[in-house]
Amino acid sequence: MSTSPDAERNDALSRLRWPLRLTWAGMLAEGLVQALWPLMSVTLLVLAALMFGLQDMVGVEIVWGAAVVAGLAWLAALIYALRRFRLPPRGAAMARLDRSLPGRPIQALLDHAAIGQNDVASMAVWQAHKARMADRAATARPVPADLRVSRRDPYALRFVAVLAFGMALLFGSVLRVASVADMAPGGGGLAQGPVWEGWAEPPRYTGKPTLYLNDLDGGPLSLPAGTLITLRFYGDVGALTLAETVSGRTEDVPAASDPAQDFAVVQDGSLAIEGPGGRSWNVTMLPDAAPEVELLGDPEVSALGEMRLPFAARDDYGVEAGEARITLDLASVDRRYGLTVDPDPRPEVVVPLPTPISGDRAAFEENLIEDFSKHPWANLPIEISLSVLDSAEQIGQTAPREMILPGRRFFDPAAAAVIEMRRDLMWSKSNAPRMAQVLRAVAYRPDDIFRSEVTALRLRDVIDRLEIHARYGLSDDVQENLAEDMWDLAIELEEGVLADALERMRRAQDRLNEAIKNGASKEEIAELMDELRRATEEYLQQLQRQQAQQNEQNGDQQQQGQQGETMQMTQDDLQRMMDRIQELMEQGRMAEAEEALRQLQEMMENMRVTEGQQGQGGQSPGEQAMEGLSETLRDQQGLSDQAFRDLQEQFNPGAQAGESQGNEGRNGGQGRGESHEGQNGQGQGQDQQQGQNGQPGDQAQPGQGPEGLAERQQALRDELRRQQQNLPGQGTPEGRAAGEALDRAGEAMDNAEEALRNNDLAEAIDNQSQAMEALREGMRALGEAMAQQEREQQPGQGNTEQGGRANRDPLGREGESAEGGLSDGGRLGEGPDAREEARRLLDEIRRRSGETERPEVERDYLNRLLDRF
Secondary structure (H helix, E strand, O other): OOOOHHHHHHHHHHOOHHHHHHHHHHHHHHHHHHHHHHHHHHHHHHHHHHHHOHHHOOOHHHHHHHHHHHHHHHHHHHHHHHHHOOOOOHHHHHHHHHHOOOOOHHHHHHOOOOOOOOOHHHHHHHHHHHHHHHHHHOOOOOOOOOOOOOOOOOOOHHHHHHHHHHHHHHHOOHHHHHHHHHHOOOOHHHHHOOEEEEEEEOOHHHOOOOEEHHHOOOEEEEEEOOOEEEEEEEOOOOOOEEEEOOOOOOOOOOOOOOOEEEEEOOOOEEEEEEOOOOOEEEEEEEOOOOOEEEEOOOOEEOOOOEEEEEEEEEOOOOEEEEEEEEEEOHHHOOOOHHHOOOOOOOOOEEEEOOOOOOOOOOEEEEEEEEEOOOOOOOOOEEEEEEEEEEOOOOEEEOOOEEEEOOOOOOOOHHHHHHHHHHHHHHHOHHHHHHHHHHHHHHOOOHHHHOOOHHHHHHHHHHHHHHHHHHHHOOOHHHHHHHHHHHHHHHHHHHHOOOOOHHHHHHHHHHHHHHHHHHOOOHHHHHHHHHHHHHHHHHHHHHHHHHHHHHHHHHHHHHHHHHHOOOOEEOHHHHHHHHHHHHHHHHOOOHHHHHHHHHHHHHHHHHOEEOOOOOOOOOOOHHHHHHHHHHHHHHHHHHHHHHHHHHHHHHHOHHHHHHHHHHHHHHHHHHHHHHHHHOOOOOOOOHHHHHOHHHOHHHOOOOOOHHHHHHHHHHHHHHHHHHHHHOOOOOOOHHHHHHHHHHHHHHHHHHHHHHHHHOOOHHHHHHHHHHHHHHHHHHHHHHHHHHHHHHHHHOOOOOOOHHHHHHOEOOOOOEOEOOOOOEOHHHOOOOOOOHHHHHHHHHHHHHHHHOOOOOOHHHHHHHHHHHHHO
16 A cells, blocks of 8 residues: 655655654753853852861952952853853754755655656656655654853863862861851841861871861860861950960960961860850870881891891881981900001991881881991991881981991902902001002912912902002002902802812812801802802712713723722712711711811812712703803903913013913823822813813914904804703893803803904903903802792702793792792791791891892882882
8 A cells, every 4th residue: 555755755855853853952951051151150169169168268358359350250151141041943853854864854854745746757756765764764863962162261170160069079068158148237147156177187107097186076086296286266256265285385375266376286275265155175185106117136147148037027007218327436345456457437327127018017017138348347346236117207216236237248368368458458548558468468379379370360460550559549449449340359269260169169178167167157168158058069970971981081991990999979879978967067066066067178280070860961952051151261261361361461471471482281180190199180271271172272273373362262152052042941030140150151252252363362361350240140140040940840840941931930940830830949937947948038028129220020020019018
């Protein structure tokens, strides 16, 4: 059944009823907003001013003047609204809705055919067009209103009014609006009498809220010390008066009837508002106690001289900061040798105390961790006192405590002598001539003391500088530079340049012997035992490699014949012996420990190590890296010695040639003797060692002179760069420390190469010394990384090295295991020492997070750990 065109049009328009109504409503809202925004802005600004109580802070004349201005503004805004607002017609709404549709379908539905009404074909086309427009009109949606008035309000005054009104709702009071009525002639405010308002605002650091006194009934009132009382009197002056005894004011006291009163609570007393509607309170002041701090025990000292001093601090509202002051106890100093003269003036040492990064500071325990090994007062009597400060600037401190300022101890006699002379230099500049004489006596027989000619050269350079500046004056900068050079020299003498495994093991044994004789602490013994273990492991690995080579050359039959005549020892047996030595030393049985160490030395000199059941014959990547770095260090040492000999030949060719031949003869004799004893074949000359295993030192061995040395130095740098690419332990702090140390070694090698090409042998030797020191630091850090990995893999020996390293967090702890729990190495909180272990871990995290040279990613991770725990 066909329908008429008018019926179809009406049906289509009826479906547009709700979109059309909503569009009309949007146009109405748009007109209201655009017309009423000035009126609403003026209204909100006036209400905000009244709710803030501005009318109570100024004179009544100003209030009436502002009221007139506000009234005129409100009237102008009302006229603007009446002129701008118009009800939107239905046709405008339909036109807006039609414009939102493509092709204007609504207008097409309202159109009529002007021609062709009698033509059937034309009308068929017209009907099809009408049907298509009706379908398109059925998709109409309400047109949203345009409520933007930014073109009419370019300065955004409407937002200022809304912000002011919002602030008044938060911080003002609607009740204050009624005070305007009291200012009218004959208003009811004066008929009701005067009114008052009051606030009690405690100090911000107490964390207590502000009290509105009008809401508090009279009676007892407890307020913290320093609370600010604010009172405002409204009405006739003198109708309300103040009587208080809590401020303790005796001078410049304002009149009791002043409309504005402000004072602080400093004592117990009373607070009363006398007059109509007045109240009174008995105020009890809550005192702010001074902070307290105390030492919890004696300082703990690590083997490298780092001090850990435990302390506790407390305050009722929290400690703000603290510091430790260290002064020299001159009366207790043993005034002998270089300490007989009066010391140079030196300020006291002030060190900030660590405080919790997060959490409550009302009561806490921390450790002051500092290293004073380089300070002139190290290992001398001092007095230390701790002080803390709270937010009220009250100070609490401990009584000065006498103690020995902890510092690193040196067990090598030559190193100890250099450190003692360094102390004398920092004690007084007048000690310089005496120091030069003592150091010349120490260096009289350099072959008996120094293991390297570079070390002897560095000491002679220090002596020459001391004598020159002692004659012409010693400045502060020169004093600091000399002290730093002497410290580096002592470290080199103490730790040595022992790249060879056997020599390093012997050196560790000698240092441990000296520690036993000198009564070292438990921490120093533990550090020296760890060094002996690492050196012994390197020596065992070297013996294993040598034994494997002999097996390949001589066959298994000869090896089996030799095994019956030599001592057999496994790694576990050796570990038990070392644990026994350490246990004896910790128990104070030094004679037995010294005898056990002597037996260990004898066995290590003549032993043959059998391969254990855990595949000790193969080398791990860490062992290969350590061996490669040892070879690089030996090559660098040989190159430095060659540069030193060339430097001597420049000044005294004839004498140096004879001395060089004598040294070579001594070295050759020593090498033959050691080879005869079977001690790892150290009779080979140093230059020959540089060419082993295809190391870079062999590439330019025949070359003499700066250019040939520069080529050898460049080859060493290239070899070090190759070794850095396969360095293990990349994800651990020890691995990163090893990488940073090797980077410094590479930079020093580059500088040495440049100096050699410029024929500056002295500068090259200095840079080569820095490179060797950095290489030693890298090897030490790499050894710690390997030891850490080995300790973490011991509980469950099924993990591979790569898997264990990948399952550790940036602190080197085990992460979650495959079952979702923590591995055994990651648990804290089991056993009686769990709290102490957790505290040591927290101190270590805090110390590492404060080291700015660490990567930003690692320090961010450490700070997140501190925030969490």
